[in-house]
Amino acid sequence: MSHRIEKINQLLRREISELLQCQVKDPRLGDFIAVTEVMTSPDLKYTRVYVSRIGTEEEKQEILKTLNAAANFFRKELTQSLRLKRVPELSFHWDDSIERGDRLMRLIDQVTQEKKS
Numbered sequence: 001m002s003h004r005i006e007k008i009n010q011l012l013r014r015e016i017s018e019l020l021q022c023q024v025k026d027p028r029l030g031d032f033i034a035v036t037e038v039m040t041s042p043d044l045k046y047t048r049v050y051v052s053r054i055g056t057e058e059e060k061q062e063i064l065k066t067l068n069a070a071a072n073f074f075r076k077e078l079t080q081s082l083r084l085k086r087v088p089e090l091s092f093h094w095d096d097s098i099e100r101g102d103r104l105m106r107l108i109d110q111v112t113q114e115k116k117s
Contacts (some may be wrong), residue, residue, distance in 0.1 A: 005040050011082065013038040016049060018089075019077055028066045036095040040088055041067075047088040050095035060094055067092035 017035045037050040053063060071090040078087045 002042070005042065005044070008040050008044065008084070009038045012040065012047060012049070012078070012088075015078055015081060016074060019074060023077070024070070026042055028062055033063065036097065044084075044086060045088055047090050048091050049090055052095045052098050054098075064092055064094055 012094070013035050016038070020029070020035065031055055033051050033053045035049060036052050038047060039050075040047045046080070049067075051067065055063075068091065071092065074090055075087050078084075
């Protein structure tokens, strides 16, 4: 990944996080959604935004549906706040790395407890 795309990813992640905290007031999204990663295509046309939040599977699906429906709003806001020639099209995806990490930690704890017994 080029240095330029890395910088754009960092910038987009920061700006989208700020928009979610300060400007988006949709009750379907809840209080805390973390933007965990942003990946922009090499041609700068598309960006995948990975989000995470603790909740049920139904809540996760509702959040993704809501965010993807609001993708044009985010893009418009980013166009106004960033100095980019072209703001990429956004698509939101779920990042389950937190759940996988938690599951791994529980398995490690389980194995440790079994060894102690």
